[in-house]
């Protein structure tokens with residue numbers, strides 16, 4: 100794996116698309132593609148075998164883990180466990196909770212951070228960041244036994260940044276731990292466990308400019324080492340006896356990484372992390388905010404499309420905007436944008452049904468009809484992409 104970062108490393112691979120759906124899956128960047136290509140001629144099985152291919156692969160896999168630990172600001176003793184994606188990472192943590200743990204979670208979460216928890220206390224999506232902190236504090240104060248606060252870093256619906264640092268402080272003040280769903284935060288902002296004061300973070304490679312199939316759960320080792328293995332099998336077991344249940348499980352990340360590891364996924368994700376570590380994140384941030392401003396200004400002239408928000412119109416957000424289209428079917432609008440203008444956006448409920456229901460004023464299961472129309476930016480987004488959307492929207496909404 101080449102970690103010598105080039106300026107073109109964050110260039111998106113594949114031209115000619117007006118892709119405004121980065122929040123679903125981001126295109127691959129050069130660093131990730133190069134990392135995969137570099138390993139194609141030499142890969143072998145990780146942690147299995149002594150041949151040169153296996154040795155190289157084991158070395159690269161563990162190097163990828165170390166790079167990602169650095170990218171996420173892991174503390175000494177923290178673990179980085181490779182998973183398939185964020186959903187997998189959060190389910191792994193859910194299965195590793197000490198018995199009796201209560202998880203406090205807001206209704207504004209993506210289903211991946213709403214549904215896995217065995218003993219959840221669900222709070223309504225708050226109206227302001229301060230309300231989020233106050234509500235979390237009240238809920239945690241009333242709990243006994245181990246507790247976890249599970250919170251998104253940035254909403255996949257509104258792009259709004261949640262007050263993770265303040266939430267971590269209030270959680271710790273009540274003896275609880277915090278996991279950050281960084282699926283949407285990591286592609287847009289640095290995610291540092293120490294700076295956030297968070298205990299765990301989960302993310303997906305495919306939203307972070309790497310190909311599919313690799314994600315990460317990083318954070319405190321004790322719960323993970325004490326838990327039953329997430330995937331029982333080879334790699335997770337250190338020694339297996341002749342009778343049922345006579346198994347000594349691994350400690351460390353291997354405990355939860357049963358089966359042959361996804362080397363190319365891990366290495367390509369690490370390559371992106373290395374490139375982002377070297378990048379001027381302030382410049383990337385400014386560029387994205389300019390795109391958001393351009394979209395917002397342009398939308399003022401588009402009748403029938405209003406940006407939705409949980410924390411209010413001025414809330415700080417990453418490059419994700421959802422639009423309410425009263426009286427319209429967002430899917431039909433998205434289909435026309437694709438068919439007639441070659442523009443990719445997302446329509447629907449974005450695996451966040453309670454939140455979209457609230458934002459659309461609908462109620463009950465199956466409420467909120469077609470949901471919202473979501474526009475999301477990433478490293479390859481240009482002002483021309485935004486202008487194409489702004490030119491097409493009035494036509495498809497007329």
Ligand code: PMP
Pocket residue numbers: 122123184185186187209211212251253254255280282283303305450
């Ligand atoms: N959390 C958030 C905030 C997301 O946006 C997503 C993906 N839409 C997920 C979790 C789940 O990610 P994945 O499908 O890669 O597991």
